[in-house]
Amino acid sequence: MSRVRSAALSGLLAVSLLGLAACGSDSSDSEEAGASLSSVTITGDQGKAPKVTFDGPLDGSKTESEVLIEGDGEEVASGDTVEAQWWIGNGFTEEETQSTWGEDGKGKPQSLEVGDEVLPFLTDTMVGKKVGDRVVLMTPSDKAFGEGGGARFNIGNRDAALIIVDIMGRKDTVPPLDGPKGEEKKPASWAPTLIEKDGVITGLDFSTAHKPSGKLIATTLVRGDGPVVKSGQTLTVNYLGQVYDADKPFDESYSKEPAEFPIGVGSVIKGWDERLVGRTVGSRVILEIPPADGYGEEGNEGAGIKGTDTLFFVVDILGAS
Incomplete structure (x- = not known):
C-alpha cells in the first residue's frame, strides 16, 4: 500500500496563478535512481494548500500517479474548461517551487482549458479524473512541462517534478448569444x-x-x-x-x-x-x-x-x- 497520505475532502476554495514567484533550486547530475512516489507524505484537505514531506530525492526517470482524495463531481475531458489549484515541487532538492495557493495559502484557482500543451502536467492529472479529486504526479521534468520547460519552475531536466493538483470545478462553455433572448x-x-x-x-x-x-x-x-x-x-x-x-x-x-x-x-x-x-x-x-x-x-x-x-x-x- 502506498505511503502517500492525505486528509479528508473539504469545501472548495476559489484562486489565481498570475504573478506567482518560484523558489530557487539546483539540478542533480547523478544517474543514481531516487525514491518512489510512495516515499512522499502529503497531508491536507482538498482545496487547501497541501503539506508535503519528502523522504529523500525522487526518481527522475519514472512516472507515477495516484488519486489522493476522490471527488464526486463530473468527469473531466480534454477541451473542458476547469478551475484548478496546484503545488509544484523539485523532487531532487525537495523544495516547493510554485503554488497557486501562494505563501499565505489564500490564492485563488486558475481557470484553464484542459489540453493546453503549455503545461502538459495539467492534462495528465485531470483528464479522466473528477471534480473534487486531489491528484499527485511524480514525473520527469520534461514530461511535466515540455522540453526545457522545467526551467520556469526551477526544476532541472534530470530532476523529478512532484505535482499535486486539486480539481476545483468544471465550467460548461456556452457560446455567447447573437442578441437578446x-x-x-x-x-x-x-x-x-x-x-x-x-x-x-x-x-x-x-x-x-x-x-x-x-x-x-x-x-x-x-x-x-x-x-x-x-x-x-x-x-x-x-x-x-x-x-x-x-x-x-x-x-x-x-x-x-x-x-x-x-x-x-x-x-x-x-x-x-x-x-x-x-x-x-x-x-x-x-x-x-x-x-x-x-x-x-x-x-x-x-x-x-x-x-x-x-x-x-x-x-x-x-x-x-
Missing part, C-alpha cells in the same frame, strides 16, 4: 427610445425621455431566459452609451465585436457593476447613470464626457462565464 417587456416611461437601422442600434432618442433624475436607475426591455449574472464573472455584451440629450453616442459595440469584461469587481464603472449583476443572460436593459456612478467629477475627456454628464446605456447581456 427572452421575454420582451415594456420599458419605463422615463427611458429614451432606441434608434435602429437595419435592426442594429445606432443611438438613443431623448425626445420623450425625462430629464436626468440624479439616481442610478434601470429598465428592462428584454428579460433574458439565461442564467443569473454573478459578481466576478466575465460578461459578453453589446452596448451603446450616449450622454443625455447628445446627438450621437460616445461609444458602442453594435457595429463591431461584443465586449468582454469582469463584472462586479470594479473593472467597469460603478453603475454597470451595480445594475448588471443579478440580471439574466439574454437581457436587454437601459441604464441611467449619474456622474457619481459613472466617471465622477473628472468625467472622461477622451470620450467627451464632462463631470456633470448623465450617461444612458443600452446593454445586451450575451453571455456570462
